Amino acid sequence: MEEDTGLNILAITIFTITLSALLSPLLHFSPYIPAGITFVLLGLVTIDTLSWKNQGVNLLLNIFASEEQKQRIIYHEAGHFLTAYLSQIPVTGYTLTAWEAIKNNNSGLGGVIFDTSFLEKKSQDMREFNRLLDRFGVVLMAGIAGEKVIYNNSQGGEEDIKKFQEINRNITLTATNFQMKQRLAILQATTIIEQNKDAYLALVEAMKQRKSVTECQDIIAEYHQ
Template sequence: MEQTALNLIAIGIFGMTLSVLLGPLLNISPIIPAAATFSILGLATLDNFNFQGKGGTLLLDWLAGTKSEHRDRILYHEAGHFLVAYILGIPITGYTLTAWEALKQGQQGLGGVTFDTAQLSPNALNPGEIRLTLDRFCVVWMAGIAAETLVYGNAEGGKEDRVQLRNALISFGYSATDYPVKERWGILQAQTMLEENKAAYEALVAAMKERASVVDCDRIIQEYSHNSPLTPNP
């Protein structure tokens, strides 16, 4: 099952348990919490099989979105992806900061920055270009985790970023033992770029918060940033 569906089921079970405990004190009929719980479970199952968990993602994102830290974490995370991609010359095609925005653009998840990944195709590269191009994408995928860690001291997002990195490594013939090394290296490279371009990053965060266009975001970065070349990959 999708994680969002499991979360909805957990909410339903918790709600039913709480209602059983508090029902007698509040004079609530046991039929009401039972019906509500079964409804939640039914909707979670329907969403998982018919809508690939998108409904649950929207609901959970809306509930979490009432907390300013949740919204800000997503903003800082995606701004990290955006800035590092720009610095490394990877074309950015768009970005979203909520599950609803992502759904409207045909994407999954709680938000994200979309790139032109055509250059990552093995068929589009000669052997000498493969490693450098993959390294650049490794850093971009890890940039959201790096940004959250710099701002908050830890990262709550990044699961999908790690999946993308591992899938790319598999497609290029890397072994499972290479994954953690590439992840750590990518995070360290991204942290360095974010720290060296702090002014550009802060300006970009402010612009993305107001949903500035990709063109305007590019212009803002160009005004504040300087190039940060990659250091050798282990």
């Protein structure tokens, strides 16, 4: 997960500082300096984890992210946005960095925000409700699919998989069957993106410019007139 990656980065940093304390006699500086820095970092990590939901770590990840990683996020989120629009899952907003997410009172490194109120209002027609869940499952896997379409692999999507598991928690599935269901959702999302690739790439450019949800939806609609 992104959060685990951030914590691992800080853990490596703390290890490096601690090691420098052990080597301080050779480096000719007081061991209290790296020890003090380590103590402060540990305190900040604890506060960040318990009170800020790892947003501090996410901000650090954004600062040190490569250009490819930043671009991957956009392609990932555009996959969600495109499939949500085509699946008639309402999109209420999106963010592409941790700072944008914080400003919008969201957690994580950013993402497309869906109106998921339909999950709390089960239709009397359970078959229709399950079909809606299946469509939403495809939308959740579309970030992974979007990365694979462009980069032939995916580096993100752990939180999406968690949500996919959550919406399927009431369905009795073996681990193998769940993996098959997840792979099928990724395949369906990939097909949607590839069949609408011009709209997808235009959406990516619009999201890079931080166009509004309505403007992004209008861009997709232009390819379906």
